[in-house]
Amino acid sequence: MPILPPLTPPQPSAAAPARLVLQGIGKVYPTVVANDDIGLTVRAGEIRAILGENGAGKSTLMKIIYGVTRPSSGRMFWEGEEVQVESPAHARSLGIGMVFQHFSLFETLTVVENVALALPGKPALDALAQRIVEVSARYGLPVDPRRHIHALSVGERQRVEIVRCLLQDPRLLIMDEPTSVLTPQAVRKLFETLRRLADEGCSILYISHKLDEIRELCHTATVLRGGRVTGECIPAQETPASMARLMIGKELPRCEHDAPQAGGEVRLRLAGLSHASDDPFGTDLRDLHLDVHAGEIVGIAGVSGNGQQELLRVISGEEPLAERFPVQICGVEAGRLSPGRRRRLGMAFVPEERLGRGAVPTMSLADNALLTAAHSQGMVTAGFLRFERARAFARRCIDDFNVKCGGPAAAAKSLSGGNLQKFIVGREILQAPRLLVCAQPTWGVDVGAAAFIRQQIIDLRNRGCAVLVISEELDELFEICDRIAVIAKGRLSPVRAAGDTSIEDIGVWMSGLWPGAGDTADAPLAMETPHA
Amino acid sequence: MDASLFTSMLFATVVAGTPLIIVALGLLVNEKAGVLNLGAEGMMAMGAVAAFAVTHESGNPWLGVAAGVGAGMAMAAIFGVLALTLMANQVASGLALAIFGVGLAAFVGKPYEAVALQAVPPIRIPFIADLPLIGEALYNQQALVYFSWALFWGLLWFLYRSRAGLVLRAVGESPASAHAIGYPVIRIRYLAVLFGGAMAGVGGAFLSVFYTPMWAEGMVAGRGWIALALVVFATWRPLRVMVGAYLFGGVMITQLFIQGSGLQIDFPSQLLSSLPYWATIVVLVAISRNRNTIRLNSPVSLGKPYRPDA
Ligand SMILES: Nc1ncnc2c1ncn2[C@@H]1O[C@H](COP(=O)(O)OP(=O)(O)OP(=O)(O)O)[C@@H](O)[C@H]1O
Ligand SMILES: [Mg+2]
Numbered sequence: 001m002p003i004l005p006p007l008t009p010p011q012p013s014a015a016a017p018a019r020l021v022l023q024g025i026g027k028v029y030p031t032v033v034a035n036d037d038i039g040l041t042v043r044a045g046e047i048r049a050i051l052g053e054n055g056a057g058k059s060t061l062m063k064i065i066y067g068v069t070r071p072s073s074g075r076m077f078w079e080g081e082e083v084q085v086e087s088p089a090h091a092r093s094l095g096i097g098m099v100f101q102h103f104s105l106f107e108t109l110t111v112v113e114n115v116a117l118a119l120p121g122k123p124a125l126d127a128l129a130q131r132i133v134e135v136s137a138r139y140g141l142p143v144d145p146r147r148h149i150h151a152l153s154v155g156e157r158q159r160v161e162i163v164r165c166l167l168q169d170p171r172l173l174i175m176d177e178p179t180s181v182l183t184p185q186a187v188r189k190l191f192e193t194l195r196r197l198a199d200e201g202c203s204i205l206y207i208s209h210k211l212d213e214i215r216e217l218c219h220t221a222t223v224l225r226g227g228r229v230t231g232e233c234i235p236a237q238e239t240p241a242s243m244a245r246l247m248i249g250k251e252l253p254r255c256e257h258d259a260p261q262a263g264g265e266v267r268l269r270l271a272g273l274s275h276a277s278d279d280p281f282g283t284d285l286r287d288l289h290l291d292v293h294a295g296e297i298v299g300i301a302g303v304s305g306n307g308q309q310e311l312l313r314v315i316s317g318e319e320p321l322a323e324r325f326p327v328q329i330c331g332v333e334a335g336r337l338s339p340g341r342r343r344r345l346g347m348a349f350v351p352e353e354r355l356g357r358g359a360v361p362t363m364s365l366a367d368n369a370l371l372t373a374a375h376s377q378g379m380v381t382a383g384f385l386r387f388e389r390a391r392a393f394a395r396r397c398i399d400d401f402n403v404k405c406g407g408p409a410a411a412a413k414s415l416s417g418g419n420l421q422k423f424i425v426g427r428e429i430l431q432a433p434r435l436l437v438c439a440q441p442t443w444g445v446d447v448g449a450a451a452f453i454r455q456q457i458i459d460l461r462n463r464g465c466a467v468l469v470i471s472e473e474l475d476e477l478f479e480i481c482d483r484i485a486v487i488a489k490g491r492l493s494p495v496r497a498a499g500d501t502s503i504e505d506i507g508v509w510m511s512g513l514w515p516g517a518g519d520t521a522d523a524p525l526a527m528e529t530p531h532a
Numbered sequence: 533m534d535a536s537l538f539t540s541m542l543f544a545t546v547v548a549g550t551p552l553i554i555v556a557l558g559l560l561v562n563e564k565a566g567v568l569n570l571g572a573e574g575m576m577a578m579g580a581v582a583a584f585a586v587t588h589e590s591g592n593p594w595l596g597v598a599a600g601v602g603a604g605m606a607m608a609a610i611f612g613v614l615a616l617t618l619m620a621n622q623v624a625s626g627l628a629l630a631i632f633g634v635g636l637a638a639f640v641g642k643p644y645e646a647v648a649l650q651a652v653p654p655i656r657i658p659f660i661a662d663l664p665l666i667g668e669a670l671y672n673q674q675a676l677v678y679f680s681w682a683l684f685w686g687l688l689w690f691l692y693r694s695r696a697g698l699v700l701r702a703v704g705e706s707p708a709s710a711h712a713i714g715y716p717v718i719r720i721r722y723l724a725v726l727f728g729g730a731m732a733g734v735g736g737a738f739l740s741v742f743y744t745p746m747w748a749e750g751m752v753a754g755r756g757w758i759a760l761a762l763v764v765f766a767t768w769r770p771l772r773v774m775v776g777a778y779l780f781g782g783v784m785i786t787q788l789f790i791q792g793s794g795l796q797i798d799f800p801s802q803l804l805s806s807l808p809y810w811a812t813i814v815v816l817v818a819i820s821r822n823r824n825t826i827r828l829n830s831p832v833s834l835g836k837p838y839r840p841d842a
Contacts, residue, residue, distance in 0.1 A: 087716075088712055088713055088714035089714030089715070104708075104712040106702045106706055106709060107706070108827065108828050117710075117713060118713045118714075122695045148828065150827065150828075
């Protein structure tokens with residue numbers, strides 16, 4: 001799908017002065033060389049993409065520029081002068097701002113407090129809240145400044161990260177996968193904003209796995225592979241396929257998607273599910289009905305913050321219901337069961353936040369495997385853990401899903417974002433579940449690996465598993481789903497066969513306007529207006 | 533109950549609650565930064581003995597309080613080096629500090645065991661101290677009682693209104709994120725730990741110089757532990773710490789009164805003596821049950837060492 005109508009054609013500003021120059025930057029971790037002799041120049045007003053597979057070293061390089069980690073070797077020049085960035089505070093004082101791939105937000109603080117922490121001086125919170133509302137509305141990134149972060153979905157958190165960074169008026173803006181969970185409308189607005197900033201002379205380093213975005217936004221691109229610079233290109237002169245080839249060194253695999261087998265039994269049934277959120281700003285789920293059969297993939301589209309998070313928590317069992325019947329898993333009325341009990345019924349679950357909910361950052365991959373696969377993979381006998389089985393299973397996830405890491409003993413947080421995502425999806429799929437519920441399954445995964453994960457999900461469905469995918473990426477949903485529904489304002493639209501509908505229709509439905517939508521239509525959570 | 537009895541019991545309650553408030557509020561700051569220092573008992577003991585010794589030698593109770601603060605901070609600094617610089621386990625370091633402090637205080641305090649200090653006269657606040665019933669109890673008190681109230685208000689402002697307090701809470705929640713946006717996590721944690729030590733020292737000084745002007749081994753009598761428990765059961769909220777401390781003081785005074793009054797009641801005195809402890813905890817747990825308040829107020833990284841990765 002063309003996410004964006006092309007804006008002005010990209011104009012590399014070759015004569016502009018160099019704002020940032022890196023020479024021979026290297027970073028060695030105990031198990032890997034993450035960066036190796038990297039040279040890079042960013043000019044004033046230039047938007048430069050950093051392309052590369054998962055684990056290529058993109059985030060590491062950005063963290064070095066921003067002073068979060070120290071390089072093992074190399075030199076850095078900022079506006080012509082050699083600098084050693086000691087800390088992020090130092091970087092910010094130079095005029096560098098960064099949007100992190102793994103959000104650096106404080107969950108127990110409110111949005112405005114989070115923003116205040118990143119701004120110099122002592123902004124008054126009330127005035128700042130007002131500014132956040134204005135700026136976020138202007139940039140098409142609605143956020144409510146008074147809400148607590150822990151109650152926000154990942155999409156909303158991403159908006160907060162971006163707004164926080166834009167408020168700092170940086171001269172070099174580093175964006176590490178800023179659009180991984182944004183909607184197309186929000187992405188369009190963001191790109192307009194970034195273009196404007198670049199025209200005003202701000203330099204931007206932009207990391208994304210979405211190649212059409214890079215083609216539309218960026219003037220230039222640097223390709224990393226295995227920690228080294230392997231090429232440069234002008235994205236506007238490439239096709240997504242040719243850039244993918246530059247990145248992964250081979251052709252992009254295509255998903256094979258055949259017709260679903262009809263008549264499978266119902267594995268997940270939502271029977272009039274209603275649930276009031278205990279967060280005053282949360283979305284209440286209202287009378288949801290849905291059947292997911294064995295052998296099909298059902299997708300739920302929608303702008304994040306419309307009840308996805310609440311729905312996932314209710315299905316996974318993190319938020320047990322008062323009644324049993326509204327959630328039925330493999331024929332069992334499971335509304336009051338714990339997440340562990342639901343897993344034993346054959347459900348597997350990939351949550352949207354990979355660090356913290358999908359995996360415990362400080363624990364090893366083997367221990368993380370143990371957390372969800374203990375029973376299905378026989379890792380417990382008579383109450384004793386069988387670590388060799390956990391290690392073997394983690395090893396299988398790593399091998400089958402091509403996870404680049406230091407082995408089963410590596411801590412989850414040492415993996416690059418996409419590799420951890422591959423590990424988590426692998427861990428769930430390899431348990432051969434009867435029902436798989438996943439949110440944003442390819443968040444932050446590179447194009448090659450994303451195609452691979454989608455194929456794995458389709459293969460799982462071909463083996464008779466029922467799959468529910470909740471995602472904001474319509475392309476992805478249309479690529480893998482057999483049937484699609486939309487969630488808006490805590491209500492679910494009718495389910496349509498993917499072949500009978502179009503991205504445009506679903507886009508309209510996402511604002512709550514589906515046939516027979518009734519009163520949802522008068523208060524859709526539209527992207528353009530911040531909810532007050 | 534007649535009016536003068538009420539007044540004197542209220543007076544005693546406030547006095548009994550004051551050291552707990554001071555120490556617990558110090559620990560609250562400490563824990564809000566994500567550092568769990570279980571050494572409160574030891575820091576209080578050292579504060580008490582240092583304050584007593586200096587007051588005895590100099591005759592000036594305020595020099596004594598200053599010495600208490602110094603001793604408390606010195607103890608906290610030991611903890612800081614162990615737990616923050618050397619990344620030792622915080623629970624183990626804190627326990628060691630508690631045992632070490634209590635033992636060292638007993639050793640240092642030997643020469644002062646049989647000495648008494650002159651009682652420090654209370655400070656009477658003009659006019660409001662003449663209020664009926666409560667005036668004498670609340671406004672004719674030791675200076676440190678007024679200090680504890682000032683500390684409470686100051687802390688409320690600091691934690692929820694000031695930028696520094698915001699940074700402190702951020703560090704306690706996610707040191708990694710705080711580092712990533714540029715705050716010196718370790719330095720902030722040191723300051724918080726030192727503040728906790730200073731307040732524990734003041735609490736100790738209050739006991740040995742103002743409350744019972746004498747020094748005896750074991751005179752802290754578990755108040756450091758109670759203060760630690762108060763902070764947790766009050767879900768890290770200053771107002772609840774206050775309520776808990778006064779509740780503890782009130783129940784303590786009431787049960788002492790009942791035991792001392794010779795009333796014939798059919799209740800084992802041991803149970804009566806334990807009443808303040810469990811009554812306080814039961815009440816605090818009851819008022820702090822809400823899941824959201826717990827989630828919003830407990831410092832997520834409490835007790836976890838943090839090393840900024842370089
Ligand atoms: N703290 C760490 N300790 C050990 N290894 C690390 C650490 N951080 C990163 N690595 C390793 O460095 C390599 C590069 O990681 P990096 O996060 O830079 O990748 P990336 O290009 O951002 O990938 P992605 O697209 O998945 O985000 C990876 O192999 C990763 O496992
Ligand atoms: Mg990355």
